[in-house]
Structures are given as structure tokens and as C-alpha cells.
Amino acid sequence: MTSTKHRIGIVGATGYTGEELIRLVCKHPAVTLAYATSESSAGKRLEEIYPWLNQYGEHRLISSHQIAEKDADIVFTCLPAGETASLASDLLQKGIKIIDLGADFRFRSANLYAQWYQTKHPHPDLLQKSVYGLPEWNREQIRAAAIVGNPGCYPTSILLALLPLIKSNLLGTGLLFIDSKSGVTGAGKTPTPTSHFCSANENLTAYKPGRTHRHVGEIETILQQQNKGCKVVFTPHLIPMNRGLFSTLYVPLAKDVDRATVHASFEQFYKNEPFVKPVDIIPSTNMVIHTNYCFIHVGNRYDDTIQLFSAIDNLGKGASWQAIQNMNLLLGLDEETGLQP
Secondary structure, rough: OOOEEEEEEOOOOEEEOHHHHHHHHHHHEEEEEEEEEOOOOOOOEHHHHOOOOOOOHHHHEOHHHHHHHHOOEEEOOOOOHHHHHHHHHHHHHOOOOEEEEEEEEOOOOOOHHHHHOOOOOHHHHHHHHHEEEOHHHHHHHHHOOEEEEOOHHHHHHHHHHHHHHHHOOOOOOEEEEEEEEEEEEHHOOOOOOOHHHHOOOOEEEEOOOOOOOHHHHHHHHHHHOOOOOOEEEEEEEEEOOOEEEEEEEEEEEEEOOHHHHHHHHHHOOOOOOOEEEEOOOOOOOHHHHOOOEEEEEEEEOOOOOEEEEEEEEOOOHHHHHHHHHHHHHHHOOOOOOOOOO
């Protein structure tokens, strides 16, 4: 580890993922905060927004339009779809690497992006420079990337539970049914009719079920790189807790594949992974809050279907903590640096 710290920019620092990144940068031994942006709070000191912030409290938030005057080694972007791509060209020209926590670089196909986000990609020429940022499966590509598309929270919990089955040729034919539940921070900081306290408190509801949620496209794109026949039915739910995400998957198995074989495939694929752990009990969200862990349990087989259970923190492995893991790869650091619970 070098004595000179790497400079980090955070664009969109006052959302939930931005705040989480600031917390992580504060305790990371190899990086320092170069700047942070906020359109709604530009000009304010960081300590006015985050009173707990001593290390960078005197930093003033700037507008994203001002980052052209700033320098950094890596920039995290925590922006709505379409906004990161508009900044990316200028950053890349300055030799700055990008980790996008939004959706702009989760697809390498402009057509797929347009299909799932109902708008043209602002800079399709940049898509081939990007790598999907799931470290356990794309580690070497991430190390050399100019742009990392940090996965969505739901896809992270789901892909980590499905990819070993597909890579081991244990998957049967038929639809993959996925039921996921996320804490309200997964909906972002701006209140909506469903995420407002009065709507979310003491309430549980499904939204965008079946094949309507944008993450269906992200999930299937990655799965179909391994098995073109994969097709999911995905039902997300908003649950009245701050953070945490739990997915239950109902997966068809190939003939004569038993639970022990499935469990062995997870043990094999994740034996050297610091953050993905096959466990012998059904995990819970409390086990993973404020960590970068994903705990996966292989349930029982019923006829030709097996249940899988996956738990992550939607702001942890599902967003900011995984983004720091990707940053460590880009900087040639140990992946676990700064990510101790």
C-alpha cells in the first residue's frame, strides 16, 4: 500500500448510497475524499449535512458542473439513470476511472438499456469500456476497467445465488421464480407515494411484479451470458425496515441433481471468496446489516425445484460496500481493505 492516498470523488453524495460511501471513505486507509457533489446542497459544508463527519467536515459540497475543475483518481457516481453517462466522457479524458452506482453501465447493449429504461442511452459509445461490477465473477475484468457498472441490489443477491448452478450445469429447464424483499432505503431518499413513512410503516406490498421491474433485464442479461435459456419471474417487495434485502428463489434442477450436489457447487465456487458465504442455516438480514457479506443457504428439493435463500445489506453488498470492493480492485489493493464490519 502506498503512502500517498488515492483521491476519490463522490457525485451525488447526499443520497443514501452517497452517505454510505462517505462513511466508508472516512475509514479507508488508502484513499482520501477529493470532493463531493450535491445539487440540492451545493455550497454547504459536509458537516452541515452529516454532523458526525469530522474528517472531511469542512469540505464544501459542489455542483456536478464544477467537477471539471477538480481532479481525482476514481469517481463514484450515485445518480439517476442517464446522468452518469453525460459526465463520463470528460472524466475518462482526464484519466479518471468511474464506478457508477446507477444504471448507465450495467448493460453493454444500448438496445437493452433502451428497452428497460424507456430512453436512449446518452453515450452508447462508452458501453464497451464498461465492466459489470460483480467481483466474484468479473474480478480480472474489473481490475483493468475504465468504467465499472456497480450491480443493482436485487440483482446482486439473486445472481450470486444462481451463477454457481448455471456454471455447474445443474440448472433444469423452466422459469426461475424469485421473491425479494428490500428495506425502504432501496427506494432512494426522495419520498414517493409508496416509500413515504405513512405508506411504508406497518405495511408490506409487492410492486412491479413478474417481468416489469427494470432489474429483470439486468438479471437475465448476466444469466444468459452463461445459459441463453434463463428467464425469470421476479417479484420485489418493500418491507418496513431501513436496510437489508432478502431473496427467496425457486429454481428448476436438472434430473438426478440433489441438494448435496447443489451445496457442494456453492462451496466450490465461493471457497476463496471473502464476502460470499454458503451457510447451513437460513440467513436473515440482521446477519448482514452494515457489511459486504452475502449469505446463501441451499434449501430442500421438492420434485424438480430447489429453494435458495440469499441475504445482503442493500446499501452494503447491494450498493456502496460492493462499490468500495470494486474500487479496491481498480487500485490494486486487497479487496477486503476498509470493508471490515
